[in-house]
Amino acid sequence: MTKNNLPISIAIIGGGFSGSIVAAHLLINATFPLNIKLIERRPTFGRGVAYGTKYGCHLLNVPAAKMSAFPDDPEHFLRWVQKEEQSRGNLMPSVVKPDTFVPRKIYGEYVQAVLDEAEAAAKENVQLERIKNEAVSISPDANGATVSLSTGQTLRADKIVLALGNFPPTDPAIQDKSFYTSLRYVSYPWSPHALSDIDPNDAVLLIGSGLTMLDLAVALKEQGHAGAIHVVSRHGLLPYPHKFTTPYPAFLSVEGAPKAIRSLVRLVREEVKNAIARGYDWRAVLDSLRPITQQLWQQLPLEEQRRFLRHVRIYWEVHRHRVSPGVADIVAEMLHSEQMVVHAGRIQAYDEDDEAVDVAIRKRHTTDIEVVRVARVINSTGTECDYRKFGHPLIQNLRSHGFIRSDALAIGLDVSPNGALLDVDGVVSQILYTLGPPRQGRLWETTAVPEIRVQAQELAQELLRSRNYS
Amino acid sequence: MSVNLLTKRLTLDDFILEMMRIAPQDLNLEQLQDLVAQLDLNDTLLRQHITFSDKTYARKLLCRTSRFDMLVLSWHPGQFTTIHDHAGALNVTRVRSGTLTARLFEVYDKRSSTEQLVRVGSEEQLVRGELASVDRDRIHQLANTSDEKLVTLHVYAHPLSSINVYCPNSGQVDRVALQYTLEQ
Ligand SMILES: Cc1cc2nc3c(=O)[nH]c(=O)nc-3n(C[C@H](O)[C@H](O)[C@H](O)COP(=O)(O)OP(=O)(O)OC[C@H]3O[C@@H](n4cnc5c(N)ncnc54)[C@H](O)[C@@H]3O)c2cc1C
Numbered sequence: 001m002t003k004n005n006l007p008i009s010i011a012i013i014g015g016g017f018s019g020s021i022v023a024a025h026l027l028i029n030a031t032f033p034l035n036i037k038l039i040e041r042r043p044t045f046g047r048g049v050a051y052g053t054k055y056g057c058h059l060l061n062v063p064a065a066k067m068s069a070f071p072d073d074p075e076h077f078l079r080w081v082q083k084e085e086q087s088r089g090n091l092m093p094s095v096v097k098p099d100t101f102v103p104r105k106i107y108g109e110y111v112q113a114v115l116d117e118a119e120a121a122a123k124e125n126v127q128l129e130r131i132k133n134e135a136v137s138i139s140p141d142a143n144g145a146t147v148s149l150s151t152g153q154t155l156r157a158d159k160i161v162l163a164l165g166n167f168p169p170t171d172p173a174i175q176d177k178s179f180y181t182s183l184r185y186v187s188y189p190w191s192p193h194a195l196s197d198i199d200p201n202d203a204v205l206l207i208g209s210g211l212t213m214l215d216l217a218v219a220l221k222e223q224g225h226a227g228a229i230h231v232v233s234r235h236g237l238l239p240y241p242h243k244f245t246t247p248y249p250a251f252l253s254v255e256g257a258p259k260a261i262r263s264l265v266r267l268v269r270e271e272v273k274n275a276i277a278r279g280y281d282w283r284a285v286l287d288s289l290r291p292i293t294q295q296l297w298q299q300l301p302l303e304e305q306r307r308f309l310r311h312v313r314i315y316w317e318v319h320r321h322r323v324s325p326g327v328a329d330i331v332a333e334m335l336h337s338e339q340m341v342v343h344a345g346r347i348q349a350y351d352e353d354d355e356a357v358d359v360a361i362r363k364r365h366t367t368d369i370e371v372v373r374v375a376r377v378i379n380s381t382g383t384e385c386d387y388r389k390f391g392h393p394l395i396q397n398l399r400s401h402g403f404i405r406s407d408a409l410a411i412g413l414d415v416s417p418n419g420a421l422l423d424v425d426g427v428v429s430q431i432l433y434t435l436g437p438p439r440q441g442r443l444w445e446t447t448a449v450p451e452i453r454v455q456a457q458e459l460a461q462e463l464l465r466s467r468n469y470s
Numbered sequence: 471m472s473v474n475l476l477t478k479r480l481t482l483d484d485f486i487l488e489m490m491r492i493a494p495q496d497l498n499l500e501q502l503q504d505l506v507a508q509l510d511l512n513d514t515l516l517r518q519h520i521t522f523s524d525k526t527y528a529r530k531l532l533c534r535t536s537r538f539d540m541l542v543l544s545w546h547p548g549q550f551t552t553i554h555d556h557a558g559a560l561n562v563t564r565v566r567s568g569t570l571t572a573r574l575f576e577v578y579d580k581r582s583s584t585e586q587l588v589r590v591g592s593e594e595q596l597v598r599g600e601l602a603s604v605d606r607d608r609i610h611q612l613a614n615t616s617d618e619k620l621v622t623l624h625v626y627a628h629p630l631s632s633i634n635v636y637c638p639n640s641g642q643v644d645r646v647a648l649q650y651t652l653e654q
Binding site: 041392 | 511512517518520522523524525546547548549550553566567568569573590595597598611613615616617618619621637638639
C-alpha cells in the first residue's frame, strides 16, 4: 500500500537522456498510482546538451546498433530510425545500417519519441508532468522533499532523481583573465552563438583537442569557414577514429587483473602488441575491456585511480572516446590542407586589439613561445565534473546543506551502488538519487548511452521497489 | 538577423547626451529601446564591470546620471532575480552574451496594494544583442536558465531608488530600497 493511497510522486530534475529514460521506465513499469514530475529548464525535453545541437554534421560517436535506450532491446534505436527514414524519406542522406553514425539531433528526436510512447502506454493512474522550469533548491524532510523552482513555485516529491548531466567547461587558468570578458571569447562551446558572426576568412582558436573541439571544427566547415583553425591542448592529441574490427576475445578477468595502474597499462599494451601481430586492431582489444571497465576501476585503490587520472587519462580518452569515421575524414582533410593546425602547449597570455587577439602559446616541453593571431577563441575543453566548482544555485544549495558531497576524486558525486546520493557525513539518502555523468567517481565509465541506459532501468526499478516510502 | 557586435556604435558619452535631449516625462519605452540597442557592447568600461559571483548574480553600477542608471549584471547558469517591478521607472535590458530568460508576470488576484498574487504571463528567451523591455509598473523576473554564463546591460529611467518585490506564494508585496555604490 502507498501511504494514504495517494499517488507516489517522483521528481526528476533534468530532462536530458538520463532523466527522460528514467521517466520512460517509470511510466512503462509502474503498477500503482504514480505522479512523475520531469523538470527541464530547456525549451525541449529529451535532448539535453548532447542531442540539442542544431548541426547535422554533429554525429553520434557510437554506431546506431549500440544506441538503443533499452538494454534488453538493443535494436530499438536502429528499428526506430529505419522506420522513420522510410516514412519521412529525407531523414538521413543514406540508408541507416547498424554501423551508421546518425546525426545527434535525430537521436534527440528518438529520445523524445521514447518518452512520448511511454507516456501514451502508461496506465491511467501513472502520470507524467513536464515542467519547463529550473530547479533551484531542494529541502528534504522526513516524508520526502520540497523542490523550489526559479519562478518561486514549489512542489513536493517522495523521491528525487538528479539527472543534471554535463556541466559547462571552466575557463582555462591564466594569470590575466581580462580577455575572458571579451566578445572575442566564447566560454561555452555548445552555445548556439559560438560560431555566429565569424567572418569565413577569420582565424579561430579552439582550446582543447577532444570531441568538443571536433564538433566545433566540423560545424565551422559546415558553415563554409575557410580561415585557419588553430587548436591548442597540452598534449595536442586528437581522438582516434572508429573502425569496424573483428571482436577480440576477453583476455583479462576482473579477479586476475592487476590492482596497480602501471602494471595494468603494461598488460594492455602488451596485449595490443600481440593482438596486432595476430591481425587484430588495437580498438578491438580496448573494446574487449568495456564490459569490465567499471569493475577494474572499482578495484583500484584510490591512489591508483588518482595515478590513472594524472598519467593515463589523456591517452585513455583519445583511444576510448573515438570519433565517427565521417567526422574523422573531414578533420583529416583539414589537417592535410593545413587549415587546421594543432599546437601542443599551454596558453600563456592574450593580447587583444581592435582587430583581433594575439594568443601566446608556450610549446610543450620547451620555453618557446608561439603567437597565433585570431578573431575568436572558443573554450572547447569539454565538460567540467568537479562539483565544488559549480556556482549553480541548486548545487550550491545541496552542498551548503550537506545533502551531497563530491566523490574522493572530485570527478562527480559520492553515490551508493544503487545511485542514492551520500550526504556530507557519508549517510546514504533515502530520497536523492542520481545517474549518468555524476557517477563518474564510482564507475569511471558512465557518461555514454550504453552505460546510462542500464542505470536508468535499474534506478527506475529501485524507485518502484521502494514505493512504500513512509 | 545577425548583429555585428564588434561594430562601434553609441558610446556611453553619446548615450548620456541623447538621454539629456528628452525630457524624462516624455521618454517612452520605444525611445529607450532605440538608444540601448545602439550601445557599444564591447566598450572597455563595460567590460571592467563584468564580474561573477557564486552566491547570486553580480550587479555593478556602470553609470548614474540624473536621468538614468546603467548597470551590468553577470549571471552564472541558474541565477535569477526576484519577481519585481521598478516603481514607475522604464527598464530596457540588452543581452551582451549568453541567453536571457525574461518573464513578465500578471496580477490575477489583487487583494490590496501589499497583497497581490501574480503568475507568469509570458516568457521569452533572448540572445546576444536582443532587448527585454519593461514598461513603468510592469512586473517581471530575469533569469539565466541556460548552461552558459550571461552578461546583460540594464538601463533604468528614472534612476532606481526602490522596487516592489512580489512573493509568488504568499502574495505579499514589499517595497525594497535600492542603494548602489560604484563598488557594488
Ligand atoms: C556534446 C556531447 C556529445 C555526446 N555524444 C554522445 C554520443 O554520441 N553517444 C553517447 O553514447 N554519448 C554521448 N554523449 C554523452 C552524454 O553524456 C550522454 O549520452 C547523455 O546525453 C547524458 O545525458 P544526461 O541527461 O545525463 O545529461 P545532459 O544531456 O547534460 O542533460 C541534463 C539536462 O538537465 C537539465 N538541467 C540541469 N540542471 C537543471 C535544473 N536545475 N533544473 C532543470 N533542468 C536542469 C539540462 O538543461 C539538461 O537538459 C555526449 C555528450 C556530449 C556533451
